Amino acid sequence: MAQLDIIGLAKRYGDFHAVRDVSLSIKDGEFLVLLGPSGCGKTTTLRMVAGFIEPTAGHVKLGGTDVTVLPPWKRNAGMVFQNYALFPHLTVAENVAFGLEMRKLPKRDIAQRVDETLALVRLGGYGGRLPRQLSGGQQQRVALARALAIHPDVLLLDEPLSNLDAKLRQEVRVEIRELQRKMGLTTVMVTHDQEEALTMADRLVVMSEGSVRQVGSQRDLYERPADRFVAGFVGRSTFLEGALEAPGRFRTDGGLVIACTGDGASKGTGDGRGRAVLSVRPERVAVGPSPNTGLDNSLSGTVEFVSYLGALIDIHVRLSPSDRMVAQIANRDGAFVPEVGQPIHVGWPASAGQVFKE
Template sequence: MSNVSLRHLVKRYGKVSVVRDVSLEIAEGEFVSLLGPSGCGKTTILRMVAGLIEPSDGTITVGGRDITRLPPNKRNVGLVFQSYALFPHMTVFENVAFGLRRKGENGPALQARVEEALALVRLAGYGERYPRQLSGGQQQRVAMARAIAPRPSVLLFDEPLSNLDAKLRDEMQIELKRLQRDLKITTLFVTHDQAEALSLSDRVCVMNDGIIQQFASPEEIYHRPATAFVAGFIGKPNRLSAMVKGGAVELAGGLVLHPTSLAAKDGEAVEVFIRQEAVTLSRTAGTEGEAVPGTIALRSFSGAQVQYVVRLGASSEIVVEVPSSGEASNLSQGDTLFVNIRPQDIITLPGGQAA
């Protein structure tokens, strides 16, 4: 039996549906991310699970218990906000103890639970400090300790790392993954950051316009997107229009590619997705896959990577990303070369799907 079950969940505000018939089954101990652009409905779903928003239709169960209409304090879920939401006038210890006190915990039992939670987030000995005396990452870990101290059935994260700088965000991703692994607690994580979702999650639920586009493992989401929206949202894709001809796809200008997988029939329009990082550049044609002649139209250096805009034929262009220390890092505008693309890296989906 699933630990968390969302069945036909709907949320309407007047005539506008922000969540439309969403059903998810999340296994016990699983880490699932809700991923999508702003306004896709992911935070609304999280807040319905937390009890902060009431569904218009549908049911929410945790461990087989229907919690759809229960108040937040009766759901046994832990929630970590984007803004930390710590009490500035309370010490770290009192912030973590807050939820436990409301449940009637006190004395040595409360002391032990708070110390255990702080140790889990690597803040043992910080109990007497105040939030203003902590870094952003430490404050976020206090918020995590407060959420796990009552030992919830489900842990909910509402974009908890978005306020941190890039280096600290990377460090906190590791902390989050370690904490979830150690606790083996079912986790629902909301983010608009695809790298965050892919690196943390057992499965990712990609959403758009209140609808689930795909719910699968990070590997499947990345390599086998189910819709044009997923293919365009994940990674750094080049998106090209093409027509199927003789088991291949023909791009504008007559360039022909031969993808490994092609479900469309001859004469059908398709959209072709080629990720920037899946392409290599060389002076000579590669021995594996497609080798398409190209010309460098633009070069952009960004530290670890160099991005090129490469013109293919008369009317197609793609963006290619290569390591700045690699052989192809010193090409210049106007240089001619070969764009090498493996057939398995050419993703095709039926034309006309909204993205």
């Protein structure tokens, strides 16, 4: 097992920057998740770590050794590709043996390693089948076995669950995490699925347009997002456009004045003045029939839309011709659930408002 260091890694295709200056240290045995929208450079980053794409700049170190110029089979990284990429004409056993043959292990050792690894992913007895004779979940496990068979120092997983249905996805999530823990494998997994990222990761990296936006725990990203992109990508937020008039006082373009002192209120906002956007999480907003005098902010509005989600209810509120926000309430006995068109009051503490400079 080993620590993985990614140092200033970049990939350019002509003038296009697919990955820009990515630096990350993944601790021995850590499960790191790269999260970001389609096209943000996740696969490119992972493939550079595995050695399938040559970086334009930067270095990759495995266990302290620089492996940047080594071919994939000479760096001990096991990779599960987006959509598995099993060899369709090879049997399950031959697929799993592939990396071992590249590494020129003796035949007998290969056979034993293949059996062990297939048993590990609970596919003992399936070695003679072709990939097309397996279900999606089984194919996924073959891809995982192929990556694990080489006894990798680092496991690289590119959207390994993307082709599974919702139920199987949840099961395989747990299986992968248990296996990873048991083997103490340093792992980097790529996904664009927020829930998958939040449930599986020790630590997360949010990427956008080739760059790392923020690295942190689930809580860091949700409660202290580094910028507007992260605030909108991890969880939900209402964004109100406007300007900081003074430190802690935000005026929306619709003319609402909002108190936003507290943690995060002045992130990147310099002297506390100028164009900015205010972000408020829907569950921090209280809704009631009368003004909430106990909160720093209390505004009146009209209900535009109510969406019933079962345990939770979203209430979309029009605050001014150009300002609207979402409040999310728990669907408990006695909860105040307003009707569309009803005038209501919303309120939230100043500490719930995060301001980001435009």
